[in-house]
Amino acid sequence: MSEEFEPNIVAFLCNWCSYAGADLAGTSRMHYLPNVKIIRVMCSGRVNPLFLVNALQQGADGVLISGCHPGDCHYLEGNFFARRRFTLMRNLMEHVGVDPGRVNMSWVSASEGAKFQDVVAEVVEKAKEAGPMDQFRRRQLNW
Amino acid sequence: MVDNKTLQNKAREVISRDDVRRLIGWKRGTFGFEAAPAVIKDPSGADDLIFDATCVNNLASFITLEEKPPVPRGEEPDTRKTAIMVKGCDSRAIVLQLVEKAYERDDVIVLGIPCSGVIDRRKAREMFGDVAGAVEATCEGDKLVCEVGGEKKEVDRKELVMDKCLRCRYPNPVISDELLGDEVEKFADDDFSDVAEFAKKSPADKWAFWDEQFSKCVRCYSCRSVCPMCYCVECVVTNLRPQWTRRSTDISENTAYHLQRAWHLSGRCIECNECERVCPVDIPIMTLNRRMTRDVKELFDYEPGVDVETEPLLASFNPQDPEEFIM
Numbered sequence: 001m002s003e004e005f006e007p008n009i010v011a012f013l014c015n016w017c018s019y020a021g022a023d024l025a026g027t028s029r030m031h032y033l034p035n036v037k038i039i040r041v042m043c044s045g046r047v048n049p050l051f052l053v054n055a056l057q058q059g060a061d062g063v064l065i066s067g068c069h070p071g072d073c074h075y076l077e078g079n080f081f082a083r084r085r086f087t088l089m090r091n092l093m094e095h096v097g098v099d100p101g102r103v104n105m106s107w108v109s110a111s112e113g114a115k116f117q118d119v120v121a122e123v124v125e126k127a128k129e130a131g132p133m134d135q136f137r138r139r140q141l142n143w
Numbered sequence: 144m145v146d147n148k149t150l151q152n153k154a155r156e157v158i159s160r161d162d163v164r165r166l167i168g169w170k171r172g173t174f175g176f177e178a179a180p181a182v183i184k185d186p187s188g189a190d191d192l193i194f195d196a197t198c199v200n201n202l203a204s205f206i207t208l209e210e211k212p213p214v215p216r217g218e219e220p221d222t223r224k225t226a227i228m229v230k231g232c233d234s235r236a237i238v239l240q241l242v243e244k245a246y247e248r249d250d251v252i253v254l255g256i257p258c259s260g261v262i263d264r265r266k267a268r269e270m271f272g273d274v275a276g277a278v279e280a281t282c283e284g285d286k287l288v289c290e291v292g293g294e295k296k297e298v299d300r301k302e303l304v305m306d307k308c309l310r311c312r313y314p315n316p317v318i319s320d321e322l323l324g325d326e327v328e329k330f331a332d333d334d335f336s337d338v339a340e341f342a343k344k345s346p347a348d349k350w351a352f353w354d355e356q357f358s359k360c361v362r363c364y365s366c367r368s369v370c371p372m373c374y375c376v377e378c379v380v381t382n383l384r385p386q387w388t389r390r391s392t393d394i395s396e397n398t399a400y401h402l403q404r405a406w407h408l409s410g411r412c413i414e415c416n417e418c419e420r421v422c423p424v425d426i427p428i429m430t431l432n433r434r435m436t437r438d439v440k441e442l443f444d445y446e447p448g449v450d451v452e453t454e455p456l457l458a459s460f461n462p463q464d465p466e467e468f469i470m
């Protein structure tokens with residue numbers, strides 16, 4: 001394969017901060033890498049860690065969960081719960097041998113378009129390093 | 144260790160009470176090194192009950208297993224209590240179930256039994272081979288006296304008990320209405336050296352290990368069914384809508400299943416080792432759970448199932464939780 005590997009990143013962004021942050025990046029014409037596929041959720045506390053397993057199964061090479069800064073969550077404490085969950089889930093993934101660079105989390109507020117750009121660049125970089133996710137991706141059945 | 148006469152008398156006394164519906168304990172198994180769970184509903188059943196080193200089963204899962212069909216019109220639901228015998232590790236399951244409000248404290252009568260280790264059937268099999276009849280095993284100091292096929296054999300306790308017992312911090316029940324027998328000394332402290340050892344492997348080695356282990360899985364869901372903490376009426380792995388894992392047994396779905404299982408038990412595993420014991424294909428499931436236990440302890444200074452007053456780990460937070468990996 002001569003082409004460079006382009007990872008698939010699934011990003012779960014909370015509606016109130018990170019999604020607006022990504023939007024700001026867009027409206028201010030900052031270029032962020034197109035590898036990232038954004039899924040809008042109402043709060044980072046909405047993201048079930050099983051989403052992450054499912055995303056990796058279905059073709060993602062990396063996952064990003066992003067929410068408001070601690071203390072700024074629209075629902076007051078959703079991101080605190082999310083932080084605990086993903087700390088543990090990331091460790092569990094690492095324990096079974098999934099590259100920890102595939103599981104990322106960030107705090108991006110609605111005014112941090114530039115930070116969103118950087119975060120995406122870093123996530124893509126890490127996923128490129130880790131290579132294609134082939135450990136437990138679903139095999140397509142060929143009937 | 145409590146002698147069987149005291150235990151049976153106590154059981155008879157408890158089950159005779161008007162407000163007790165059933166008592167869950169152990170009786171002699173039919174073969175090998177494992178006792179069988181017994182649910183007794185009237186005093187006559189009490190004579191079968193025993194406790195010795197073969198009583199491995201964690202009976203706490205039976206409290207929540209009972210199916211509760213709707214009560215016919217005009218009838219009152221049966222609100223009588225369940226009495227249950229617990230070892231040290233089993234009692235932690237009760238505590239955690241109470242923390243999670245699976246039932247009320249008043250719904251159960253806990254008969255605690257200090258335990259000095261239970262036999263690992265895999266180790267026993269290596270030592271004695273297949274045994275036809277049921278084995279009796281009593282603890283005498285540092286020795287286990289096993290009666291195998293009418294013959295008495297003395298074995299060093301450390302060689303035959305489960306690994307979890309070698310690092311057991313709670314051999315005495317942490318919750319009990321009545322304590323049968325004298326309290327015992329714990330073997331040792333848990334230093335999580337096995338987890339640290341595994342963590343040294345490279346990611347590729349780790350995956351190679353788990354790839355092999357998860358490929359063996361036949362998805363019988365025994366580990367889930369036996370787990371005292373897996374008592375959801377509807378389980379995420381059998382749900383069809385949404386379907387989180389497909390039912391095929393390939394490496395992808397198996398890994399997803401095991402990650403789900405371990406994840407749902409993070410901060411909730413009380414280390415009774417039941418999942419690993421019942422696994423028909425010998426997957427080292429506790430290796431996953433132990434890692435979670437260690438992390439929970441190190442990161443959040445939390446130990447599940449020791450205090451009824453605490454909140455469940457993932458239903459609470461501390462604003463100062465570590466967040467090194469967050470960008």
Ligand code: FES
Binds near residue numbers: 017044066
């Ligand atoms: S609303 Fe943004 S993290 Fe909760």
